[in-house]
Amino acid sequence: xxxHDSTALLSRQTKRRRVDxxxxxxxxxxxxxxxxxxxxxxSAMNPQxxxxxxxxxxxxxxxxxxxxxxxxxxxxxxxxxxxMMPFPGATIISQxxxxxxxxxxxxxxxxxxxxxxxxxxxxxxxxxxSNSSRDSPPECLSPFGRPTMSxxxxxxxxxxxxxxxxxxxxxxxxxxxxxPSVALRxxxxxxxxxxxxxxxxxxYRENKRKQKLPQQQQQSFQQLVSARKEQKREERRQLKxxxxxxxxxxxxxxxxFYQIYDSTDSENDEDGNLSEDSMRSEILDARxxxxxGRSDNEMCELxxxxxxxxxxALIREQEMAENKPKRExxxxxxxxxxNSLQPEGKHLAExxxxxxxxxxxxxxxxxxxxxxxxxxxxxxxxxxxxxxxxARFAVxxxxxxxxxxxxxxxxxxxxxxxNPLDTFGNVQMPxxxxxxxxxxxxxxxxxxxxxxxxxxxxGHHQPLHQSPLSATxxxxxSTFRHPFPLPLMAYPFQxxxxxxxxxxxxxxxxxxxxxxxTRDTTSLRTKMSSHHLSHHPCSPAHPPxxxxxxxxxxxxxxxxxxxxMSEISPYSxxxxxxxxxPNHLKKAKLMFFYTRYPSSNMLKxxxxxxxxxxxxxxxxxxxxxxxxxxxxxxKDVDPSWKKAIYKVICKLDSEVPEIFKSPNCLQELLHE
DNA sequence: GTCATTCCTG
DNA sequence: CAGGAATGAC
Numbered sequence: 001x002x003x004h005d006s007t008a009l010l011s012r013q014t015k016r017r018r019v020d021x022x023x024x025x026x027x028x029x030x031x032x033x034x035x036x037x038x039x040x041x042x043s044a045m046n047p048q049x050x051x052x053x054x055x056x057x058x059x060x061x062x063x064x065x066x067x068x069x070x071x072x073x074x075x076x077x078x079x080x081x082x083x084m085m086p087f088p089g090a091t092i093i094s095q096x097x098x099x100x101x102x103x104x105x106x107x108x109x110x111x112x113x114x115x116x117x118x119x120x121x122x123x124x125x126x127x128x129x130s131n132s133s134r135d136s137p138p139e140c141l142s143p144f145g146r147p148t149m150s151x152x153x154x155x156x157x158x159x160x161x162x163x164x165x166x167x168x169x170x171x172x173x174x175x176x177x178x179x180p181s182v183a184l185r186x187x188x189x190x191x192x193x194x195x196x197x198x199x200x201x202x203x204y205r206e207n208k209r210k211q212k213l214p215q216q217q218q219q220s221f222q223q224l225v226s227a228r229k230e231q232k233r234e235e236r237r238q239l240k241x242x243x244x245x246x247x248x249x250x251x252x253x254x255x256x257f258y259q260i261y262d263s264t265d266s267e268n269d270e271d272g273n274l275s276e277d278s279m280r281s282e283i284l285d286a287r288x289x290x291x292x293g294r295s296d297n298e299m300c301e302l303x304x305x306x307x308x309x310x311x312x313a314l315i316r317e318q319e320m321a322e323n324k325p326k327r328e329x330x331x332x333x334x335x336x337x338x339n340s341l342q343p344e345g346k347h348l349a350e351x352x353x354x355x356x357x358x359x360x361x362x363x364x365x366x367x368x369x370x371x372x373x374x375x376x377x378x379x380x381x382x383x384x385x386x387x388x389x390x391a392r393f394a395v396x397x398x399x400x401x402x403x404x405x406x407x408x409x410x411x412x413x414x415x416x417x418x419n420p421l422d423t424f425g426n427v428q429m430p431x432x433x434x435x436x437x438x439x440x441x442x443x444x445x446x447x448x449x450x451x452x453x454x455x456x457x458x459g460h461h462q463p464l465h466q467s468p469l470s471a472t473x474x475x476x477x478s479t480f481r482h483p484f485p486l487p488l489m490a491y492p493f494q495x496x497x498x499x500x501x502x503x504x505x506x507x508x509x510x511x512x513x514x515x516x517x518t519r520d521t522t523s524l525r526t527k528m529s530s531h532h533l534s535h536h537p538c539s540p541a542h543p544p545x546x547x548x549x550x551x552x553x554x555x556x557x558x559x560x561x562x563x564x565m566s567e568i569s570p571y572s573x574x575x576x577x578x579x580x581x582p583n584h585l586k587k588a589k590l591m592f593f594y595t596r597y598p599s600s601n602m603l604k605x606x607x608x609x610x611x612x613x614x615x616x617x618x619x620x621x622x623x624x625x626x627x628x629x630x631x632x633x634x635k636d637v638d639p640s641w642k643k644a645i646y647k648v649i650c651k652l653d654s655e656v657p658e659i660f661k662s663p664n665c666l667q668e669l670l671h672e
Numbered sequence: 673g674t675c676a677t678t679c680c681t682g
Numbered sequence: 683c684a685g686g687a688a689t690g691a692c
Contacts, residue, residue, distance in 0.1 A: 640685085646677070647683085679688070 619652045 597603045603610075613619075626645045635641040 642676080643678095643684085650678090673692100675690100675692080677689085677691100680686085682683100682685090 613654065615652065615654065619649065622652060623649050 597606065623645070626648050630636060630641055630645060635644075
C-alpha cells in the first residue's frame with residue numbers, strides 16, 4: 001500500500017528518533033525500501049490517484065454494488081407485493097377495496113349509502129357529485145346517492161331516470177282521473193316543503209319514490225323512509241363504533257409489532273445482520289405503516305361483514321409480522337403448516353430467499369472477481385479451494401500450525417480477522433517486494449505450510465471466504481466500534497454462510513449478547529474493554545481525543561492494548577501452545593490497524609496532527625536517485641553498497657526534536 | 673541464524 | 683571514510 005507505506009514508513013530521522021527513544025527500528029530490505037520509496041514517491045507525486053485509492057474505490061464500488069443489490073431486491077420485493085399479493089400490506093386496503101368494488105359492482109346500497117366513504121379521491125368525487133347533483137343529478141348519482149363511474153352504473157342511472165319520468169307521467173294521469181284527496185294535499189304539502197327541508201338529492205330520490213308509488217301509500221312510505229333513515233343512522237353509528245374498535249385493535253397490534261420489530265431491528269443493527277427475516281420484517285413494517293395510513297379511509301368502504309373479514313385478515317397479517325422475528329427457525333415449518341402464509345406470501349418468501357441468495361452470490365462473485373482479476377502469485381497458495389467448510393482445527397501436527405493459528409485469528413473477529421478487502425489489496429501489490437505489514441498473515445507461507453492438507457487446509461479457506469462479511473461485521477459490532485463512521489467498516493451484512501466455526505472455547509464468555517458471530521469475540525472484548533478502563537495509554541503523545549475525532553492517543557492506546565493482549569489473552573497461553581505465535585498477533589495488530597485505516601486519506605483525517613516530514617519528498621527523491629544510480633553503476637555487487645547511500649541520506653537528516661532527546665520524553669509528552 | 677541497518681572507532 | 687560491532691527484524 002503505497003499510501004500506507006508513505007504513512008507507516010517514516011523518514012529516516014523519524015526512524016532514528018525511534019531508535020533514540022528506544023523504539024525498535026523500522027526494518028526493510030533495500031529492495032523493499034526501494035519499492036517503498038518508489039511507491040511513496042509516486043504517491044507523493046500523485047496524491048489523488050494512488051493505488052490504494054484506486055483500490056479503495058474498487059472496494060467502495062463493490063460495497064455500493066452490494067447496497068444496490070439490496071436496494072434492487074427491496075424494490076423488487078415491493079413490486080412483487082404490489083403485483084402478486086392479495087394482502088400485500090402496503091396495498092392491502094386498496095386491494096380489498098378493489099375486490100369489493102368489483103365484487104359488489106355497487107349493488108350493496110346499504111353499506112355504500114352509509115356515508116362512511118372518505119377516501120381522498122372518493123371524497124373529491126363525492127363533492128363533485130354532491131354539487132352537480134343539485135343541477136343534474138342523473139349524471140352522477142345512482143338512486144342511492146352512491147357516486148359510481150362505471151358504464152354499467154351510468155346505464156343504470158339513465159334507466160332509472162326514464163322510469164322516473166314514466167312514473168311521473170303516470171302519476172299525473174292518475175291525478176287527473178281521481179279527485180283531490182287529503183293524501184294528495186299532504187303530498188303537495190310535502191312537495192312544497194321538500195325543497196327547504198330535504199337536500200336536493202334527497203328530494204330527487206323522494207320524488208322518484210313517490211312517483212313510483214300509488215298515492216295511497218305515500219303516508220306509509222314517509223314513515224318507511226323515516227324509519228329507514230333511523231335505521232341507517234343506527235347502522236352507521238354501529239359501524240362507526242365497530243370501525244373505531246377495530247382501528248384501536250389494529251393500532252394495538254401494530255404497536256406490539258413495532259415493539260417486537262424494533263427490538264429485532266436493534267439486534268440486527270448490533271450484529272450487522274441484515275437477514276432475510278429482517279428484510280421481511282421491514283417490508284411488513286412498511287405494510288403495517290401503510291395500513292395505518294389507509295385504514296382510516298379505505299376500511300370505511302367495506303360492509304360490516306367484509307370489514308370484519310378483512311380486519312381479521314389484517315390482524316392475521318399483523319400476527320404473522322409479529323411472529324416472524326421470533327420464529328427465525330420455524331419459517332419453513334410455518335410455511336407448510338395449516339396456518340401457513342397465503343400462497344402469495346409463500347411466493348414472496350420464496351422470492352425473497354431466492355433473491356437474497358442471488359444477491360449474495362453476486363456479491364461474493366464480485367469480490368472474488370475483483371480479487372481474481374488482479375495478478376498475484378500468492379493467491380492460489382493463499383486460498384486453497386474450500387472443501388470442508390465447517391472443519392474444526394486440526395491440531396495434530398506442526399504443519400498445521402499456520403492454519404490453526406490463522407483460523408483462530410479469524411475467529412478473533414474483533415481484532416485480527418483480516419478484512420479480505422485488505423487482503424485483496426495486499427495481493428494486488430505490483431511487486432512482491434512491496435511488503436505491507438498485513439501481507440504475511442495470508443501469504444508467503446513456505447511449502448510446508450501450504451502442503452498442509454485435509455481439514456485444516458479446507459478450513460483455512462472458509463473463514464477467509466466469508467470474512468468480507470463477518471470480519472467487518474465483527475469490527476462493527478465490537479467494542480472497537482469506531483467513534484466515526486468508516487465506509488469499509490459500515491457494511492452491516494452478516495454472512496449467510498455461517499458464523500465462524502472456531503473451536504476456541506473462551507474461558508470467560510460472560511456477555512449475554514453472545515450471538516453466533518460475536519460470541520467468540522466476546523471474551524476478548526471484555527478484556528479489551530476492561531483493559532481500556534484500567535490502564536493508561538502507553539504513549540499518549542497527544543491531547544485527549546474529542547468526541548468526533550480519534551486522537552492518536554486513543555489509537556496508541558488501542559494498539560497498546562493489542563500488544564498487551566498478546567500477553568493477557570488466552571492466545572498467549574494455551575493457544576500459543578497450539579501454534580499461535582507472537583508473530584501472528586503482531587500481524588493481526590497490523591491488520592487491525594490497516595483495516596481501520598485503509599488509506600492515507602483515512603490517516604490524514606484521523607491523524608491530522610501527524611505531519612509525514614517537510615522535506616520528505618525531497619529526501620525520498622534523493623534517496624531514490626542514489627539507489628538508482630548505484631544499481632546502474634553496478635555497485636550493488638558490493639555487499640555493503642548501501643552504506644554509502646545511508647550516509648548520503650544521513651546527511652539529509654533533520655534535527656531530532658529536543659523533546660525526544662530527553663530521557664523523560666514520555667513523561668514530558670504525557671504532560672504536554 | 674541471517675540479514676539490513678545503524679553506530680562506533682580508528 | 684572504511685570497516686567492524688551492535689542492534690533488531692525476520
